[in-house]
């Protein structure tokens with residue numbers, strides 16, 4: 001299967017030409033079942049984001065933009081003010097689905113601003129323009145990933161030991177499934193393939209990423225199917241991999257970068273960063289500039305989504321693996337201090353400390 005065929009198979013969000021629904025791969029069923037579902041209402045889209053059927057900061061942004069355009073097309077009025085009232089009501093509702101990934105709010109705000117700036121148009125024409133704007137957000141995300149991939153591929157070439165595949169560790173899924181196409185943390189790997197590297201020129205170690213196992217279910221699924229040498233490990237095995245010298249570089253995605261460079265990403269990322277610092281492994285955050293939140297001064301102000309206990313105690317087990325009623329701590333993200341980040345790879349270039357974003 002070619003890289004392009006692979007992308008076509010796993011593209012996570014699609015807005016069909018008729019714009020009657022938003023079609024997503026239900027990521028909660030992966031890797032065992034690749035099933036596309038058609039979202040037609042704001043409630044279905046909200047639930048899909050909340051339950052991580054569509055997930056990953058950039059993919060959530062694209063889904064929100066294209067989903068909002070799809071829902072706006074169904075608003076039944078010719079009056080611009082009434083159209084905007086209903087449009088804004090949908091956007092505000094979608095904004096309540098998840099709190100941490102800033103791309104959700106960035107995309108909704110961009111669509112809202114576009115709508116307000118074009119309210120002079122007849123409603124039917126405005127609907128088409130909103131669809132076009134949402135597709136621009138998608139295409140921009142593809143180009144953003146390409147730019148991140150090009151920078152990350154250069155880093156891979158720099159850290160590769162002679163005669164060996166470059167050892168890469170990643171946490172969670174910041175791949176094709178989390179974006180419009182190339183991923184962010186995986187963009188360097190896919191770029192390497194497009195630049196003629198063989199899958200055996202790199203060896204990617206995927207953290208399973210408890211409790212929702214995005215690394216096991218999604219990243220290893222993506223990379224293994226793309227023909228890249230892939231190893232899956234439990235999150236508590238990272239130290240040994242680094243101690244054995246197997247990891248040359250860490251690439252992770254992110255959900256929000258604060259103005260001082262602190263980065264929120266999937267829970268467990270900050271631990272990886274601390275280990276990388278200890279073992280002298282370069283640690284890069286791959287961040288579309290839309291993920292950088294200039295209005296949030298430090299990581300301490302980033303809202304961290306807290307999720308339910310079942311994801312920890314019983315979601316993946318035949319029997320409960322903890323006593324009924326035990327208290328469970330289940331933050332979906334943590335914040336990596338900027339002092340632990342070697343560089344932030346954005347579509348506009350590689351940012352290094354001190355971060356003044």
Ligand SMILES: CSC[C@H]1O[C@H](OP(=O)(O)O)[C@H](O)[C@@H]1O
Pocket residue numbers: 052055056057058171172173174175178179183184185214252253254255265266267332
């Ligand atoms: C391309 S960044 C994706 C980012 O989003 C993931 O969170 P979730 O699976 O809860 O949506 C994770 O933090 C990834 O790094």
